[in-house]
Amino acid sequence: xxxxxxxxxxxxxxxxxxxxxxxxxxxxxxxxxxxxxxxxxxxxxxxxxxxxxxxxxxxxxxxxxxxxxxxxxxxxxxxxxxxxxxxxxxxxxxxxxxxxxxxxxxxxxxxxxxxxxxxxxxxxxxxxxxxxxxxxxxxxxxxxxxxxxxxxxxxxxxxxxxxxxxxxxxxxxxxxxxxxxxxxxxxxxxxxxxxxxxxxxxxxxxxxxxxxxxxxxxxxxxxxxxxxxxxxxxxxxxxxxxxxxxxxxxxxxxxxxxxxxxxxxxxxxxxxxxxxxxxxxxxxxxxxxxxxxxxxxxxxxxxxxxxxxxxxxxxxxxxxxxxxxxxxxxxxxxxxxxxxxxxxxxxxxxxxxxxxxxxxxxxxxxxxxxxxxxxxxxxxxxxxxxxxxxxxxxxxxxxxxxxxxxxxxxxxxxxxxxxxxxxxxxxxxxxxxxxxxxxxxxxxxxxxxxxx
Numbered sequence: 001x002x003x004x005x006x007x008x009x010x011x012x013x014x015x016x017x018x019x020x021x022x023x024x025x026x027x028x029x030x031x032x033x034x035x036x037x038x039x040x041x042x043x044x045x046x047x048x049x050x051x052x053x054x055x056x057x058x059x060x061x062x063x064x065x066x067x068x069x070x071x072x073x074x075x076x077x078x079x080x081x082x083x084x085x086x087x088x089x090x091x092x093x094x095x096x097x098x099x100x101x102x103x104x105x106x107x108x109x110x111x112x113x114x115x116x117x118x119x120x121x122x123x124x125x126x127x128x129x130x131x132x133x134x135x136x137x138x139x140x141x142x143x144x145x146x147x148x149x150x151x152x153x154x155x156x157x158x159x160x161x162x163x164x165x166x167x168x169x170x171x172x173x174x175x176x177x178x179x180x181x182x183x184x185x186x187x188x189x190x191x192x193x194x195x196x197x198x199x200x201x202x203x204x205x206x207x208x209x210x211x212x213x214x215x216x217x218x219x220x221x222x223x224x225x226x227x228x229x230x231x232x233x234x235x236x237x238x239x240x241x242x243x244x245x246x247x248x249x250x251x252x253x254x255x256x257x258x259x260x261x262x263x264x265x266x267x268x269x270x271x272x273x274x275x276x277x278x279x280x281x282x283x284x285x286x287x288x289x290x291x292x293x294x295x296x297x298x299x300x301x302x303x304x305x306x307x308x309x310x311x312x313x314x315x316x317x318x319x320x321x322x323x324x325x326x327x328x329x330x331x332x333x334x335x336x337x338x339x340x341x342x343x344x345x346x347x348x349x350x351x352x353x354x355x356x357x358x359x360x361x362x363x364x365x366x367x368x369x370x371x372x373x374x375x376x377x378x379x380x381x382x383x384x385x386x387x388x389x390x391x392x393x394x395x396x397x398x399x400x401x402x403x404x405x406x407x408x409x410x411x412x413x414x415x416x417x418x419x420x421x422x423x424x425x426x427x428x429x430x431x432x433x434x435x436x437x438x439x440x441x442x443x444x445x446x447x448x449x450x451x452x
Contacts, residue, residue: 003062004084013092015041024056030092039080042091056163061089064162067135075126077146077160096158098147104155105210106302113248113274116210121275122157123203128266130165131196138164138194140202141183142209142308168195175375177382181225182218186258189226191379197260200269204255211248212240213300216256232258240300247274334408338401345398352391359384 009015009030016029019040030041047055068079068091081092098104101119105111123145130137137144139161147155164178173193178184185201187194208216216234219225228234234256236249251274257263269275362377 003065004082004089006084008085009041009083009090009092013039013041024054029095032092038095040093040095042093044089044091046087046089048087058089060163064165065089065091067162067165067167070133071129071135073126073129075122075157075159076129077158093160094158096146096148096160098150098155100142100305101145101147101155101157102142102210102301102305102308104147104150106298106305108298111210111298111301113211113245116207116248117275118154119157120203120207120210121270123159123206124266124270124275126157126159127199127203128270130159131199131266134168134196136166136168136194136196137162137199137202138166139179139183140199140206141180142206142305145206166194173372175372177378181222181229182215184226184229186229186232187260189230195260196266197263200255200263200266201257203269204252207248207255208234208252209304210301211244211252212237213298213302213304214240215304232256245274247272251275334405338405341398341401345394348391348394352387355384355387 012034013030013032016031019027019029021027024045026043028041028043030039031037032039044061045055046061047057065079065082068077072078077096078094079091080094083090083092105119123140127137127140137159140159144159144161146158146160148158149155166174168174174195175191175193177188177191179188183202183205185194185198186192188198205216208214214237217225217228219228236244236252241249251264251269251272254262254264254272255269264272359380362380
């Protein structure tokens with residue numbers, strides 16, 4: 001049986017306006033002609049050749065569809081149908097029209113911890129369903145936590161976008177570098193074996209942001225963000241968490257645990273005192289004054305959502321190299337330094353060439369190797385780009401060094417010209433002195449007597 005229907009989706013659905021778009025996908029509203037029911041049609045651009053970087057590989061789309069067909073849960077988006085044409089795979093999905101959870105909460109004046117736990121619990125219940133089937137989402141973030149309908153007292157959460165989801169197999173090691181840097185677990189940053197625990201880390205980050213409007217690991221650059229994650233560099237700033245309970249902070253801390261074995265599992269998270277229903281009932285019995293102290297302001301959450309939706313500047317990592325403060329006046333020392341620098345450049349060039357050669361060789365075998373080898377190749381490409389960046393920076397230093405050397409050489413030529421001028425003058429003076437001394441015996445005596 002084909003995974004996708006080889007028919008034109010337009011024959012069965014009226015395709016309407018665009019609802020959203022990503023790098024290789026566009027989501028549009030559609031209506032099923034036979035029933036009049038409304039759905040969301042996700043058009044995924046297929047990669048046309050193995051050498052191309054545009055589009056999504058068919059096996060990745062098949063994996064997403066296979067996982068979506070396994071799941072049926074109130075807090076997970078439902079797949080209705082799937083079609084394929086020459087350029088796209090079209091997924092007919094449940095229409096989730098309530099918008100993002102964070103956008104909804106940011107519109108409120110304040111948010112109580114009780115309300116927060118109700119939404120976090122729904123996220124946990126959806127993830128619990130996935131983890132019970134050994135499915136890891138690997139891309140849990142605010143943009144993928146939607147509301148089915150926001151115009152109800154307690155909107156229902158829907159987890160969407162299973163493009164990175166994987167079924168974890170016992171005894172099979174799985175590594176990859178993917179996801180949104182702000183929400184990925186340390187084991188992804190460090191290229192370590194991955195499992196269901198990575199989702200729990202992401203839930204910890206989401207909870208932190210939901211209660212504070214601040215992101216725990218976000219840095220000025222992508223490099224800073226990944227470094228903060230790797231070193232677990234975060235804190236509960238009193239400015240952001242002055243109205244947050246200790247139970248809530250403990251819940252977050254137990255999720256943002258670097259050691260996967262110590263990190264809360266999905267079952268442990270659901271049983272956590274901050275999440276349990278009994279805790280919520282106790283909160284409802286609290287006095288009005290105590291509830292008022294637990295009100296969390298949503299101003300910062302609004303600011304966070306605005307920033308996350310706005311276009312972000314390029315998140316590149318830059319290496320700053322020191323420039324020479326002064327040029328060495330001694331030309332021999334300058335030449336020696338230049339020779340050393342050239343030797344270092346040659347050594348680095350050889351290393352770069354060797355790395356490039358190794359990378360190209362592995363890339364040539366890429367099509368024939370297994371999934372595990374392809375993941376290793378992606379890591380090699382990552383290291384190669386770092387080496388190339390170092391090479392370019394070193395070339396800039398060599399050019400700057402050469403420029404400084406040229407300036408010194410110019411000064412040396414000026415001094416040599418000056419030296420030649422002085423030597424000519426000295427020779428002239430010396431010749432004059434010799435002439436004067438040579439003529440001394442002939443008329444010097446009388447002159448001295450006359451002067452006396």
